Amino acid sequence: MNEYIFIASCVVFSFFTLELIISKGVITPFSFLSFLYLSSILGSFFLFAEFSVPYKEYSITATIIFLLAFLIYMIPVSMLNLRKVDDIYCADDKAFFRIGWFLIVTNAFAIIYFIPIVYGVFSSADNIINLRAMVVSQESVSSGGLYLLFSYTTQFYPIMLVFFFYSYLKHPEKKWFNILMLLTSMSYIVNVLASVGRDGIVLWSMSFLFSYIIFKGFLDKEVRRRIKKYFLFLFLSFISFFILISLARFLKGGDYFSLFQSMLIYFSQQFGEFNRYATNIDANNMDFSKIFPILKYFKETDSVSLLDDHFGFLNTYGFSKYVFKTFIGSWYTHLGSIGLLLTVTFISALFSIFMYSFRTKTLSLGVVVVYTLYCQVILHGVFYYKLSYTVSNLYMLTVFLIFIFLHYRVFIKR
Structure with missing residues (x-):
């Protein structure tokens, strides 16, 4: 048995169990996120040797760093005690609907923009593996003002689900x-499919469940049942793309x-890969522009192609x-x-x-809305840090602007 996986599992399980006891068995954002990371770590036990990180690549130092970073980041997550909240309110409904309609319209146009690209990808004579390789090597990455604009607007799907x-x-x-x-919150799924990616449906589903957990206690049983049906219908509508891409990329010779x-x-390599990297690489070059790329506009940076960097390393x-090595590994x-x-x-x-x-x-x-943004880092970060793009940084800044409009009644005349 790998004792490092066992130690990490026990620690995360302890906090998960403690939260369940405190909440009297009710799933909270904290317990949901804890369970997600616990499941990912435990999944490492079921990886066969040829697919897993060798035991010698683990270390107690790397494991402690991982657990410390995870638990410290989780502190504000635990501070939302929904059992003591009587109501969720918006200080300015006018602002809510103005922002909401803006998000609907811009993401509807984003879907219209990306659908022809998705059709071109999946009707191409090239196989999916080659198409994905071209995207990774940046040979077929779309560019231009519209592409960047709609890539930006599709970032808002977690906030749109909160609005919903x-x-x-x-x-x-x-x-x-x-x-x-x-419906338009699913624009991100279409955006990712245009790059032959599977992440869209996974991340959208995770965000949907996260928002559902926040609002569940305020919804009656009939409404909850109806929302579950909506989710199941939409999830099944897109999961076929996930299966198709997975089969094309990983099913070889009927194995x-x-x-x-x-x-x-895909779900359980992260803890092992973090250990491998942290055990072998003494990273000491602090470059915040890799986490917040918007900072690149304020300083000069050396540009190395992804493929050159990959093969060099x-x-x-x-x-x-x-x-994948979680957002902790990315940072x-x-x-x-x-x-x-x-x-x-x-x-x-x-x-906090x-x-x-x-x-x-x-x-x-x-x-x-701000709480959702904070938790998005760790929720989607079970894979890797998903907000390391300039459009993602602009999205993060815009979320704080939305907070001001929703909380301080900017549009209401005094």
């Missing part, structure tokens, strides 16, 4: 608004066992650094152990102060 649940709770009479908000292992690697160390790569822990501590402290400042019996929708 809030509107369904408070404004059930706004049927078209609610339906369109849910379904290798396919299963490849699917398990592979030839030097004998393994790839471009694999460690660019910040090192000290930089990682200091950054996680600073961000956690900042958001934010959450503490708004601990009332009525919860502002603006606070929910």
